[in-house]
Amino acid sequence: MSAAPKYNRILLKLSGEALMGSGSYGIDPETATRVSNEIKQAREIGTEVCVVVGGGNIFRGMKGAAEGLDRSTADHMGMLATVMNALALQNSLEQIGVDTRVLSAIPMASVSEPYIRRRAIRHLEKGRVVIFAAGTGNPFFTTDTAAALRAAEMNCNALLKGTQVDGVYDSDPKTNPDAVRYESLGFMDVLRQDLKVMDASAISLSRENNIPIVVFSIHAENELVNVLQGNGTCTVVGEED
Numbered sequence: 001m002s003a004a005p006k007y008n009r010i011l012l013k014l015s016g017e018a019l020m021g022s023g024s025y026g027i028d029p030e031t032a033t034r035v036s037n038e039i040k041q042a043r044e045i046g047t048e049v050c051v052v053v054g055g056g057n058i059f060r061g062m063k064g065a066a067e068g069l070d071r072s073t074a075d076h077m078g079m080l081a082t083v084m085n086a087l088a089l090q091n092s093l094e095q096i097g098v099d100t101r102v103l104s105a106i107p108m109a110s111v112s113e114p115y116i117r118r119r120a121i122r123h124l125e126k127g128r129v130v131i132f133a134a135g136t137g138n139p140f141f142t143t144d145t146a147a148a149l150r151a152a153e154m155n156c157n158a159l160l161k162g163t164q165v166d167g168v169y170d171s172d173p174k175t176n177p178d179a180v181r182y183e184s185l186g187f188m189d190v191l192r193q194d195l196k197v198m199d200a201s202a203i204s205l206s207r208e209n210n211i212p213i214v215v216f217s218i219h220a221e222n223e224l225v226n227v228l229q230g231n232g233t234c235t236v237v238g239e240e241d
Contacts, residue, residue, distance in 0.1 A: 005045050101131070
């Protein structure tokens with residue numbers, strides 16, 4: 001763990017499902033602790049870390065809208081789910097000695113700080129992990145888009161997306177054993193091929209701000225640090241050569 005990290009400041013995007021463990025719903029404390037240890041290791045090698053976590057393990061806005069809820073209402077409910085996940089992750093991090101702050105795009109003074117860009121940057125400079133909750137604070141935007149937006153606002157060197165698989169494939173590796181993993185891709189390749197890396201808004205934001213998206217498995221032990229040191233298995237989405 002002695003090699004210098006490739007990126008000095010990253011935004012880590014986690015799905016809500018990353019906190020579920022083997023369950024089908026909610027937050028598994030053991031899984032949250034394991035993810036927190038990955039983040040702690042990243043801090044220990046000198047990388048500043050901010051996090052955006054989804055809410056799909058508790059409530060998914062698109063699903064709620066499909067079942068008859070007003071889309072804006074459903075999306076706001078999904079944002080509240082991300083706050084719950086952010087607080088759970090903060091608790092796990094602080095239990096292992098990592099100083100953490102939750103900043104919410106929807107003001108909730110009793111449980112989190114409001115999102116203020118300069119305050120968030122100051123927390124990072126002081127060595128704290130910053131968790132951004134409630135997405136962008138607006139309906140019709142995913143937490144993927146929120147991650148790309150916050151990565152740009154925080155001047156991050158990269159956006160790391162921790163997923164269920166170890167990169168981007170040409171088809172679903174869970175259903176196709178012959179699926180091929182890409183080592184690298186251009187932003188436009190992802191859009192042209194409609195690869196399910198992140199939604200189009202997030203890809204476009206990252207492209208406009210020249211922030212590479214690094215897709216890796218959050219379930220592989222020590223993989224976050226491995227990727228940061230250039231040794232892990234991942235797919236890097238960036239500008240075309």
